[in-house]
Amino acid sequence: MSYGSLQARAAANSIKSNSSNSNRPSVKDSALLSTQLRDSASTFRFKDVETSWNERKTNDVETQLVATKSLFTPHELQVGRLDALSLNRDNPVWIFLILVLMVAAFTWIKVFYARTMRQIMQAVASMGAANQMLREENLLLQRSSVLLTVLFNLVAAFFLYQVSNYLEWSSDYLGTGFGRFLILAFLVSLVYSVKYLILRFTGHLFRTDKPLSIYIFHIFLINNALGMILMPLVIAITFIEPVYAQYCFYTAAAIVGLGFVYRVLRGLWIGLSFGEFSKFYLLLYLCALEIGPLLITIKWLFL
Numbered sequence: 001m002s003y004g005s006l007q008a009r010a011a012a013n014s015i016k017s018n019s020s021n022s023n024r025p026s027v028k029d030s031a032l033l034s035t036q037l038r039d040s041a042s043t044f045r046f047k048d049v050e051t052s053w054n055e056r057k058t059n060d061v062e063t064q065l066v067a068t069k070s071l072f073t074p075h076e077l078q079v080g081r082l083d084a085l086s087l088n089r090d091n092p093v094w095i096f097l098i099l100v101l102m103v104a105a106f107t108w109i110k111v112f113y114a115r116t117m118r119q120i121m122q123a124v125a126s127m128g129a130a131n132q133m134l135r136e137e138n139l140l141l142q143r144s145s146v147l148l149t150v151l152f153n154l155v156a157a158f159f160l161y162q163v164s165n166y167l168e169w170s171s172d173y174l175g176t177g178f179g180r181f182l183i184l185a186f187l188v189s190l191v192y193s194v195k196y197l198i199l200r201f202t203g204h205l206f207r208t209d210k211p212l213s214i215y216i217f218h219i220f221l222i223n224n225a226l227g228m229i230l231m232p233l234v235i236a237i238t239f240i241e242p243v244y245a246q247y248c249f250y251t252a253a254a255i256v257g258l259g260f261v262y263r264v265l266r267g268l269w270i271g272l273s274f275g276e277f278s279k280f281y282l283l284l285y286l287c288a289l290e291i292g293p294l295l296i297t298i299k300w301l302f303l
Helices: 003-023 027-043 053-067 093-112 114-125 127-136 139-166 177-204 209-239 243-271 278-303
Strands: none
Touching: 003 027, 003 127, 003 278, 093 114, 093 139, 093 177, 093 209, 114 127, 114 139, 127 209, 139 209, 139 243, 177 209, 177 278, 209 243
């Protein structure tokens, strides 16, 4: 073999060796490739069901919420859970039926006795309109007054039921659920029936039938207006969140308190407008049948 052929064979072997070494990865490249494979393996998982885009997005958002440091630190708020809590407020069926009955009664009055409803609201705001309504004594007013009285009894009893649950009354006499509502409705009707009989008997006994009849008319007038005003509040208390329901409670309680004070002031005005009405009897009545029962009720509820 000549010297030239030996050089050509050596050159060919050198080229083949260099080509083989260029295709083989270096130690540095192997380490980088191993790190990339390990990172991809930690984030990739085989699953039988393909993960949807929304699920992957939700998981990424939750990971960011946990990993990201809040801009408002330091603070006392702690993350309890990331998913939303469902609002489960189970209302019995009878509550829904009572509310439907109240709305139906109000709708009936609004459709068939709209004029009487306007007269009642005007009479509450004005003594002149109240005296005019009292002088008319039309049959339409008497029919609508029965429905408005029923509406007031339902609304008042249901509001007391909500107050009893809000204040967590525990009494063996009141019971629970629908039985408690029936007892409260009976008590509301009984209280005003007894008051009506006492006023009638007192007027006959002391010969003050006319001023006491006017006062009885104003009692039922203000009660009818309270029933219509409180109905949206008791419906809102039933369905809104407890955080906002307490504001409805305070609003309803303030309306009831203003109605009571307004009724007492009208009673004083009626008593003082009649010269034959004894001031002593007027004060005795207000203390015995208005202020006294109110103080006893407040003590029983809150003390």
